[in-house]
Amino acid sequence: MNQCELVMSNSTLLNSLNATDFDLVLADPTVMCGELIATKMGVPFVYNVRTLPAELHFSLSQTPMPLSYVPMINTEFSDKMNLFERTLNMITYAYQTIGVRAGLSMMDSIVHKYIDSNRSFLDIVSQSSMWLIRTDFAFEYPRPLMPNVKFIGGFHCQEAEPIKDENLLDWINEAKDGIIVFSMVRSMHKSKAEVIAAALARLPQRVIWRYDGEMPDSLGANTKTMDWIPQNELMGHAKTKLFISHCTNGLYQAIYHGIPVVGVPLLVDQFDNMLRVTKRGAGVTLDITTLTSDELYETVSRVIADYTFAENAQRMSRIHRDKAMTPLESAVFWIEYTIRTKGAYHLRPAAHNLYWYQYLMLDSLALIAAVLYLLYRYLPTTLKFIFSSSLRPKMKTE
Structure with missing residues (x-):
């Protein structure tokens, strides 16, 4: 202001x-x-x-x-x-x-x-x-x-270009079981980072984690941390199996490229965003406040192993892309x-x-109610008067 x-x-x-x-x-x-x-x-x-x-x-x-x-x-x-x-x-x-x-x-x-x-x-x-x-x-x-x-x-989504960082590209190509892209907040409390790193270290996939906070002691050899990642290029790479996110703009890159999501929403609309993904069977939501290493490991493993998540993500991608523009x-x-x-x-x-009462047709309803009330209140008396007046002369003639 x-x-x-x-x-x-x-x-x-x-x-x-x-x-x-x-x-x-x-x-x-x-x-x-x-x-x-x-x-x-x-x-x-x-x-x-x-x-x-x-x-x-x-x-x-x-x-x-x-x-x-x-x-x-x-x-x-x-x-x-x-x-x-x-x-x-x-x-x-x-x-x-x-x-x-x-x-x-x-x-x-x-x-x-x-x-x-x-x-x-x-x-x-x-x-x-x-x-x-x-x-x-x-x-x-x-x-x-x-x-x-x-x-x-x-x-903001587009087709992925080739990854230009040759060292990163070689590291990805050596991943026999594919890669996981992990992009949330740039840093977090070390205790929470330890929980996450321990889970990632147990996975057979390689993980690219956008993170520049204090390095957790449990960080595995399969996990590469970077303060910036070429996210769109990574999401469009053939070896990418999963996206872990707090469900903001990156979520649309996952939809565009047909990548299933493990969502860890933090605030505002991120919870509703992830709900829409889970309702379509393209991901699973986790609670950051109660997240454990075992829960993260098991959830990531399940989403990658169950191909229906990838199929549903690819279906969302086809619908999203199928436009005139x-x-x-x-x-x-x-x-x-x-x-x-x-x-x-x-x-x-x-x-x-329109005023709000006009938009809601309240004035029209009030008019109808007034007319109905007047009919109820005065129509019987009016009809009685009319009929009594019309019958009176006939009685005199007889």
Whole structure:
């Protein structure tokens, strides 16, 4: 918030941006200010986002979110929920929405000061021309989407190039039982590293571990630690059998190359990410807080030995790749499309212009209820009056 205040108050910077005649701002809603700069410059903006609490990236794009089968972040629910899970999912949505919207309302003061005193920050966020969301239906559960919401998950993935490090390549080629790629946090507490290293040392495969923390004493001869690894090249190598990860961007490289995953999620959406993989039979999740050396060894051995994990991972890969455009091509196309159409506002649903009670049809339901009440209350009396009036003259004639 303070950084955004500094940017919006810097007239020299804003004038410089205006002078460059930008066509569009590519923003990230987790780093607030891009949308305000775009609004100040009078140009459309496109969001590029992985996920937000309360599925805010969907609700602010007016995408329907049936809570009966769309799980909220951090619930670790699938799209097939029982009564208890659906109820908890609804409660989670409510408190996440209240909390996030209350937090974002703190940006209103900047909007009032530099943009428009009659608008809120969320009102500006909802004006996004396009939402590019870094997920994919090979991975995500089926759900409704609006025409200005596009999935670009795996846009950073590509075919693997040959490994250029000859020493590393020779080390891999000598691995008779294949290799395992292990990429989590760059360092960890030595006690946890000892647990992991001891398990890896027992494996027949060779392991490439991205790690630059304190070296564990139990590190085996089959394990090579590196502070940086050519991950995409390793994932696409024919000898790669498994990927061990905390389930962030590398997960899409595993999906792209059809590699099964042993996930050790640590925070935020990583647990939900790995749940989607396990539901598709392409991996197994472990709990870092209770992880033992035996558990890690047995899980890795099982996933490699049971070829159904590899088959399911390859199936996910085929689905992910089977597109008219790659995710990167799609992202580029929709950004350029937004520029060509001056904001792609024709793709924005009219729901943006409705009050919440109109969107939920509560006013229509109230009208129907009022009409039914009036009919119930006055129709019998009216009919009685009409019929009594029509029969009275006939009785006099007789």
